[in-house]
Amino acid sequence: MIKRALNLLTSQSFFLLGARATGKTTLLKQKFSPENSLLINLLDPEVHGTLEANPKHLYSMAERDLKKNNWILIDEIQKLPELLDVVHDLIESKSAKFGLTGSSARKLKRGASNLLAGRAFVHRLFPLLPTELGEAFSLETYLAWGGLPKIYDFKSDLERSVYLQSYVQTYLQEEIIAEQIIRKLPPFRKFLGVAAQSNGSIINYSKIANDIRSDPVSVKNYYQILEDTLIGYLLDPYHTSIRKRQRQNPKFYLFDTGVLRAQARQLDVPVREGTYNYGMLFETFIINLVRYNLEYQFKQFELSYLTTKDGAEIDLIIERAGEKTVLIEIKSGTSVRDEELNTLNSFARDVADSEAYCLYRGNIERTVGKVSLLPWEKGLQEMGIYR
Structure with missing residues (x-):
């Protein structure tokens, strides 16, 4: 149990x-x-x-x-x-x-x-956390198959794959069709696949609308459906002005990496280190882990991301009332070069009363300028997020 x-x-x-x-x-x-x-x-x-x-x-x-x-x-x-x-x-x-x-x-x-x-x-209640799984936790297994409790009852990847495929199909039937949340099913069915494939990217409502032969207003509503049915999460852009935040588009993250792979039809694609897909899964894992732990601690922190006009990006920003703002860069590799942290160091100097972390899969702890480079578990513990 x-x-x-x-x-x-x-x-x-x-x-x-x-x-x-x-x-x-x-x-x-x-x-x-x-x-x-x-x-x-x-x-x-x-x-x-x-x-x-x-x-x-x-x-x-x-x-x-x-x-x-x-x-x-x-x-x-x-x-x-x-x-x-x-x-x-x-x-x-x-x-x-x-x-x-x-x-x-x-x-x-x-x-x-x-x-x-x-x-x-x-x-x-969210999928299982690594701390809940204890010794049964494996990062590679979690990235590939997610944290739904039933996944850890199965002995083979084939069983996990069939289960996740059934989960996605059942979700469509029970949560969307049976609940009559939407009337036009074909565009929404296409949208689910597009949403999974663009997981972790800034939402382009017009492009997605063109891809599924719908309109931007409907696409916004579709994303809201996923958030309201607790299947996904919209991560807003960071700006000190609330009005300016509302002018920019959010990112979207599905709630579970296994469900994400199933919805994107990638269950047959091996999860390999060093690939774009691996990096996206690791980023989704960390952002969901932060969100779930903060929710369980009843914290009213604001989560956001930051992208500049020049394309510089901070994966996750945590605004904490009365405490320092946390800037987080997520790297899926086991090593990080100093120059890879230049952008994060620059933001750490520009954002008042902030602290910066780079979370990665390596084991070495070190400081690069204003950035603390830490193994992901150690970093989340140091921030008071991971317990």
Whole structure:
């Protein structure tokens, strides 16, 4: 049994949101015993049908457990967001405590939900972290197959490949088609492949629209769908002016390197050091790792990237209120030449009250100008991100 890093706060009701197969139901079962909780699984057709016909049936289904002050756990709440009106009433009238899992924040919002207006914590669960995997963690395996828990039950790469292919296909059917989030499926189906292939690049909405025979407004909406269904993340450009940030386009990162390779149809392509693909996977891995750890620590840091008109780039910037701004360059190699850090050193001098790190796969720790060159694990630990 893998102990998850998420500290699930239970002093009041909570949402536990996360992409499919990240382990939400398993975490609930670890946290709550059947003796002090009622689990309502909306993936069960009979349960779903009963509550869809009349959401008020939740009152009678939960009555006995409410009298015992038990937790009421509802799995995949986005399938029936209208239940939240009943949940809200039970929290107010009966001081009930609910644990609500979901894989589509978008569906909850469209269901006129306001996430219970502060009456419930909102947690997010992500793929497994290296620290959660412990001795089972291998960087090469993680870059190739990602961190979905089921991946680590399989013994062969063939099983992992088939699983990830099925995951991508199931996601299309269950999250997009079945939930009726979009009406025109063909452009969106093409978009998913383009989004994966351009992972980690600055989004060019017009070019993508031309590629999939759509329009830029629809493409922006498609990216928002991926973010709302917790499949990806938009990394905004850095600028001290919020208005100027909004004029520039973000980058997009899928939430898992295994799913990324499956969506880009690259599962048959070996992940080899020194290739562009390897560097992109390592960058995605580090940026996701930073984001997930900060989320689990309840940090309200701003993450962004920086690209100048001359093409100089900083992979990741972390703005921390009351602390120094962190500038991060990510290198997938095992060695880094001093001249490769010239750009980062230049930015470190220009950005006030900042500290600069280059994270790489090597083992040697050294300082080059204002830049700390560190093995990626050591660097994240030094920043207080990796625990």
